[in-house]
Amino acid sequence: MDEMEEELKCPVCGSFFREPIILPCSHNICLACARNILVQTPDAESPQSSRASGSGVSDYDYLDLDKMSLYSEADSGYGSYGGFVSAPTTPCQKSPNGVRVFPPTVPQPPPQQHLLPQPGSLPPIPRNSCITCPQCHRSLILDDRGLRGFPKNRVLEGVVDRYQQSKAAALKCQLCEKSPKEATVMCEQCDVFYCDPCRLRCHPPRGPLAKHRLVPPAQGRISRRASPRKISTCTDHELENLSMYCVQCKMPVCYQCLEEGKHGTHEVKALGAMWKLHKGQLSQALNGLSDRATEAKEFLVQLRNMVQHIQENGVEFEACLVAQCDALIDALNRRKAQLLARVNKEHEHKLKVVRDQISHCTVKLRQTTGLMEYCLEVIKENDPSGFLQISDALIRRVHMTESQWGKGTLTPRMTSDFDLTLDSGPLLQTIHQLDFVQMKVPAAPMLQLEECCTQNNSATLSWKQPPLSTITVDGYILELDDGNGGPFREVYVGTETICTVDGLHFNSTYKSRVKAFNASGVGQYSKTLIMQTSETGLPPCDIQSIGTVAWFTFDPASAHPDIIFSNDNLTVTCNSYDDRVVMGNTAFSRGLHYWEMTVDRYDNHPDPAFGIARGDVLKDVMLGKDDKAWAMYVDNNRSWFMHNNSHTNRTDGGISKGSTIGVLLDFTRRILIFLINDEQQGPVAFEGLEGVYYPAISLNRNVQVTLHTGLPIPDFYTPGEADPTGSVC
Numbered sequence: 001m002d003e004m005e006e007e008l009k010c011p012v013c014g015s016f017f018r019e020p021i022i023l024p025c026s027h028n029i030c031l032a033c034a035r036n037i038l039v040q041t042p043d044a045e046s047p048q049s050s051r052a053s054g055s056g057v058s059d060y061d062y063l064d065l066d067k068m069s070l071y072s073e074a075d076s077g078y079g080s081y082g083g084f085v086s087a088p089t090t091p092c093q094k095s096p097n098g099v100r101v102f103p104p105t106v107p108q109p110p111p112q113q114h115l116l117p118q119p120g121s122l123p124p125i126p127r128n129s130c131i132t133c134p135q136c137h138r139s140l141i142l143d144d145r146g147l148r149g150f151p152k153n154r155v156l157e158g159v160v161d162r163y164q165q166s167k168a169a170a171l172k173c174q175l176c177e178k179s180p181k182e183a184t185v186m187c188e189q190c191d192v193f194y195c196d197p198c199r200l201r202c203h204p205p206r207g208p209l210a211k212h213r214l215v216p217p218a219q220g221r222i223s224r225r226a227s228p229r230k231i232s233t234c235t236d237h238e239l240e241n242l243s244m245y246c247v248q249c250k251m252p253v254c255y256q257c258l259e260e261g262k263h264g265t266h267e268v269k270a271l272g273a274m275w276k277l278h279k280g281q282l283s284q285a286l287n288g289l290s291d292r293a294t295e296a297k298e299f300l301v302q303l304r305n306m307v308q309h310i311q312e313n314g315v316e317f318e319a320c321l322v323a324q325c326d327a328l329i330d331a332l333n334r335r336k337a338q339l340l341a342r343v344n345k346e347h348e349h350k351l352k353v354v355r356d357q358i359s360h361c362t363v364k365l366r367q368t369t370g371l372m373e374y375c376l377e378v379i380k381e382n383d384p385s386g387f388l389q390i391s392d393a394l395i396r397r398v399h400m401t402e403s404q405w406g407k408g409t410l411t412p413r414m415t416s417d418f419d420l421t422l423d424s425g426p427l428l429q430t431i432h433q434l435d436f437v438q439m440k441v442p443a444a445p446m447l448q449l450e451e452c453c454t455q456n457n458s459a460t461l462s463w464k465q466p467p468l469s470t471i472t473v474d475g476y477i478l479e480l481d482d483g484n485g486g487p488f489r490e491v492y493v494g495t496e497t498i499c500t501v502d503g504l505h506f507n508s509t510y511k512s513r514v515k516a517f518n519a520s521g522v523g524q525y526s527k528t529l530i531m532q533t534s535e536t537g538l539p540p541c542d543i544q545s546i547g548t549v550a551w552f553t554f555d556p557a558s559a560h561p562d563i564i565f566s567n568d569n570l571t572v573t574c575n576s577y578d579d580r581v582v583m584g585n586t587a588f589s590r591g592l593h594y595w596e597m598t599v600d601r602y603d604n605h606p607d608p609a610f611g612i613a614r615g616d617v618l619k620d621v622m623l624g625k626d627d628k629a630w631a632m633y634v635d636n637n638r639s640w641f642m643h644n645n646s647h648t649n650r651t652d653g654g655i656s657k658g659s660t661i662g663v664l665l666d667f668t669r670r671i672l673i674f675l676i677n678d679e680q681q682g683p684v685a686f687e688g689l690e691g692v693y694y695p696a697i698s699l700n701r702n703v704q705v706t707l708h709t710g711l712p713i714p715d716f717y718t719p720g721e722a723d724p725t726g727s728v729c
Helices: 002-008 031-036 065-071 154-166 196-202 207-211 217-225 255-259 271-326 330-380 384-404 428-433 540-546
Strands: 020-022 028-030 038-040 129-132 139-141 185-187 192-194 244-246 251-253 268-270 420-422 436-438 453-455 458-464 475-480 489-494 498-501 509-518 529-532 563-566 571-574 580-583 592-602 609-613 629-634 638-643 646-652 660-666 671-676 694-699 703-708
Touching: 002 154, 002 330, 020 031, 020 154, 028 031, 031 038, 154 330, 154 384, 185 217, 192 196, 244 255, 244 271, 251 384, 268 271, 271 330, 271 384, 271 420, 330 384, 330 420, 458 475, 458 509, 475 498, 489 498, 571 694, 609 660, 609 671, 629 671, 629 694, 638 671, 694 703
Parallel strands: none
Antiparallel strands: 020 028, 038 129, 129 139, 185 192, 244 251, 244 268, 420 436, 453 458, 458 498, 475 489, 475 509, 509 529, 563 571, 571 703, 580 694, 592 660, 592 703, 609 629, 609 694, 629 638, 638 646, 660 671
């Protein structure tokens, strides 16, 4: 039961749920906490079409968090809105989940009236209030009913009560006169807790009291607070009972809802039948999750055994190494300490990796077990409508949790064997060269884009081994295609890490790659680099002014797993409501480059972001949130430039389905410019750009875009002075 506790706590206050309500996103929140995180929006910018309530409408519009700048005069999109009637100069407070909270309202004294306030009354919710879910950060504008429009989660409230009762302290006797003793029984008819002496004195097991039923105190406390199944009433028609279930809206309804026509054309079924059906679906989903939890427990046992094996193998390896070193002369003893240090380092590395995996898997298993226990408690509830309000969300969570236990999750990240072999054959005079023999092929080299360039019909490439690689490299193999998309061919084999290839075709696009080799074999290829040779007969300055035509696609290897690719990796969308980043498979470091993206689908006014990024940019947040990306994010009305989570240059003009977004990157001037539908959007977005950048975008499931490359520079743009070293794409 302890694992379930996190499921029973409010994400805002961190305490057990009190009067929980269900938000349209299926997450729960305390009613009091919901009042604390309300945000007031201006009248002029809250269209009635976007107003909704928590009555169960499934296709409502979300307000993206980055649009919160709609309610602020600052370009950054953050700050307090000073439009409160009661406290116009009081800034908004911060709630624990980071959203803005209403300041306490100061009631205005009514003129010449002396009315007593109603006890327990709450201040009215301001008009145009917006609530943001503290878990998924989706926002919703409340209707005239305010928070009363959200259904109460009676099932969760019942589970919390049972959990707290199971953790409650021992109950005391109610009839002890001085210091109450611990109760041993409770009479269900008398509704009194007794200790043994008081029970014998006040409740003898004879006469009319003999028929009373005595139960243990814990059971009696639950039965005391338990009540018959509540007949649920409709939130729209408070006098009507919920008796049907709308399959399309996925919510319980009453007969009056059907008669008024709101659900008249929808498919409806009996509430009891759907209750049983969803309970069966949840039970079936729990079976699969239970199997995953069992596999996880077995996997943890495997990992713990692996720790023991690593320790045993480490001790054995150390003993073997000591035996070999002791057999050599005194000079070998000085080398022995160094070798032991390397073994210990490898030993600790393996232990750290496995222990980290144990810790990660234990946390995930604890969360899974907590969800299972919570679902089992929900299944025990006998409130059909309350259960159906949360069953869909629980079923999705169970399936999602089960999918998180994928194939890679239950696979060890480290082997228990040591891949080091000591060669004890060298002669005494070569004792100081004694080292471990690496039995692995080299890692893929890294192309140094800053040193790669083209000039006329020659191309220079430079590469190096990864920083953490310690594997010996005997040489490298450089390959180029024929400049027309043909097969690769070897153009260099040797130990150097820089090579210039002459005699290439003018005005051609070449693909290049490099790999390393040693005595154990040949390693993997590096990333493919696309290089454009010069126009025939033009000097470098003329080449630069024309711009380098680059052909590239989106890169599945470096993209977030939620990105969906199609159209030969030229079209992308996402299966998540959160923003995910995908980059191009080509890096830029010099030259003048331009590419476009067309919007194939645009639903619910999301904020896709377009721009450039470093190779190590964060992939699970909007582009421009960190210091590794330079982007423009845009909705249907306006756009902002963003870098390192700093929003600047809000500009009117948005996008819709069919819009075209252009990105112009000029390394000569070191600037970045954005275009929307062939018109420049705002001023120069960023200046002082230097280094290696990848084309990048971020989007969610409401957007689909298609990439267009190999485009000429727009006519309105005048390039700067040429870079005599050429350009790389």
